Amino acid sequence: MQARLAGLVCAAIFAVCACASLQPEQTGNRLIGSPESSVRDTFGAPSERYRLANGATRWIYSRQPLGFYVYAADFDAGGKLTGFRQMLTENEIYKAQVGVWTKRDIEERFGKPRDPIQYYPLMKREAWSYRLYRDGYLPAHFSCYFDDSGVLQQTMIIVDPLGGGGHGRVR
Template sequence: MSKRLSVALACAAAFALAGCAQPWQRFTPGEDQSALVARLGPPRESYDLPDGGKRLMWPTQPMGEVTTAADIDASGKVVTVRQVLQPSEFYKAQIGTWTKKDVLVNFGRPVETSYFPLMKRQVWTYRYQEDNVWYQLYNFYFDPQGILRLTQKTPDPLHEPERDRPF
């Protein structure tokens, strides 16, 4: 293969991969939040952060598995942009310390809420994809005071094969 063809193929592959970059991978720390909003559209959720900044969120729930979250400082500059519906983010939740507000600010509105009267627990559920392979639900269990007491991941039945099919 000629050197010119090799270079052309390498460039084409680089352009193709660049087009696959996720929204949370295409940002520059320090850019104005208006540039981010221009690229992603208006956020569907916005939460105040303790340092005077804001967390802007673009969820794909109820059927999607991605929520892009951008932390904006008090002056309106982008600090970080990331996908928050993933194990490394879920595992930051602190049992016995976090409240419903902490979960809401970190992950956005849940796809579903339930109440288990025998446990006396409210459950917030988020749909996500683990390792870009397994469709999962991540559940946060809160006691009557709104304190996080348990987390759990389960397979997402939306993507499970039907078990009741005749053979």
């Protein structure tokens, strides 16, 4: 009887872990209202943590550089989860404000770049790149270009004709 109960407990734990890794947004959204400890128990330690201007906290779960996803878990001032979403979507990327956002703003939304950072001396631009799926299934790169003072000057999404095999290069 105890062996069967232990087996059922193990199966339940496995199912919860599988859901968290296979459907992170759905799993995260079911946790809305839960404390930080529940999110950490479900998804593990975040890649990064940021204190946002509105007093909220954002945890970043990055699957970069080889993955195509970056998830954000947002918590209110009391430490309760208020939102969980995939950040590397065209909708989120198009919110970037050229001439206004800084490296910090990009990091708060998409995490630190995991691909090598490039610098183009003739343009005087630093380039960060993130992998994503464009239109839901096309491997692509989202690139951000910053001036020497760290202000965003340009963004672009480039579909990768090789299916993602050449990540890390800004084209």
